Amino acid sequence: MIEKLTDISSTIQKPYYYWLKKNWYYHFFVTQFYQWAVEPGSVVLQIGCKTGYILDAVKPRIGVGVEAENECRESAQQQFSCYQFVQTIPEINDQKFDYIILSSTLMETEDIQLLLLSLQRFCSSHTRIIIDGYSFLWEPLLWCAQKCGLRRQTIFKNWLSQTDIENFLYLSNFEKITNGRRMLFPWYIPGISYVLNRLLAYIPLVNRLCLIEWTIARSIAKKEIMNPTVSVIVPCRNERGTIETIVTNMPQFGQNTEIIFVEGHSTDGTLNEIERVASLYPEKNVRCFVQTGADKGDAVRLGFSMAHNDILMIFDGDNTVPMHELPLFVQALIIGKGELINGSRFVYAMETGATRFLNVWVNYCFSLGFSWLLGQSVEDTLCGTKVLLKKDYERIARNRSYFGEVDPFSDFDLLFGAAKLQLKIVDIPVHYKRRTYGSPQVRYFYHGFILLRMWFFALGKFKF
Known part of the structure; x- marks a missing residue:
């Protein structure tokens, strides 16, 4: 009673x-x-x-x-x-x-x-x-x-x-x-x-x-998502050499998988390559859009807005996260382990040349700071692989005015929005690989400054 x-x-x-x-x-x-x-x-x-x-x-x-x-x-x-x-x-x-x-x-x-x-x-x-x-x-x-x-x-x-x-x-x-x-x-x-x-x-x-x-x-009563469908958003700029590999090796998730490339005004023919590969593999359900803005955050938001399926995944066009590990992200989401599944590059040993030593330590320090701010453990704030339900992203988008569109990466847009809505954030370690095509598009000091700015911005929103 x-x-x-x-x-x-x-x-x-x-x-x-x-x-x-x-x-x-x-x-x-x-x-x-x-x-x-x-x-x-x-x-x-x-x-x-x-x-x-x-x-x-x-x-x-x-x-x-x-x-x-x-x-x-x-x-x-x-x-x-x-x-x-x-x-x-x-x-x-x-x-x-x-x-x-x-x-x-x-x-x-x-x-x-x-x-x-x-x-x-x-x-x-x-x-x-x-x-x-x-x-x-x-x-x-x-x-x-x-x-x-x-x-x-x-x-x-x-x-x-x-x-x-x-x-x-x-x-x-x-x-x-x-x-x-x-x-x-x-x-x-x-x-x-x-x-x-x-x-x-x-x-x-x-x-x-x-x-x-x-x-x-x-x-935590078991509430598994049945018959999931997945939209994979691939923001890419000057990534012509990885497009066909991504399309041919992308796993099929659940009932339906679509691959959405969002092209960012490349100069190496990336857009033409996407169109060629899409026509070559029609069974892969490849779609392509050209972003109007300039940063990755704009590309991700465009890709999410065009997605048809229930689950949204971000996969960077540099192809540095092994695609055979992607089903782990979807599985963690559909069995309820978390509601924003975030990749972490800093658990397993990285492939030689995958990133600079300074980048590892800067990300580690910021992960401690952001974990304290958000009240949840986040080991890697800038890993390009994240998975969440479309309906949760739509809630984040509806509440975006609380933070504003201040994030050029899209990572903080999702992390801040998820934390504000008390969505469970879970890290999944990945085996981070070095690039096989092109050069890194990270500008270390500039992006380090943006990370610091985002931390102080979040400090005001979550603590003070």
């Missing part, structure tokens, strides 16, 4: 909206986080929704709130009549939600694992569970605040570490995607609150003192 969330209405001296006003800065900070984490227009369920202020703040297309306290639930229904509010989880109609919010809920519930297991029936492979709670370091301070009348009287049954939450999620067939900490100071003092909560709170080690700890997870 699924238990109600603890009803402590008998201990409340003042209505909940009184505490919302009194501690407005804290609730504003929490609301801002959920507005960042939840895509507007989604289908959202909140367990322990109180007066429904968080549910309303994320602007769902369909919103459902569960609240055991009669006073809070009635207030929520009166204030936000466009959403549904119920007392217990069994009252919810069977449907799939895009997001399930558990704001401080796990601290109040009697059986955490039973609660999490009960949520599986509302989850699809794209559902995100968003959990927040208080750090156990703040227990004495919050107890004092309650005694002094600075916060609402609340009975917390559980003080959980992020490790505890990750373990409960694993036991309940969920998987952590990312987690973090926020808010060093929950009261508003002009200037001081900004420095503490927007700057110092994100410094490693210092952030362990934060009040709020959050985790985003997904269901």
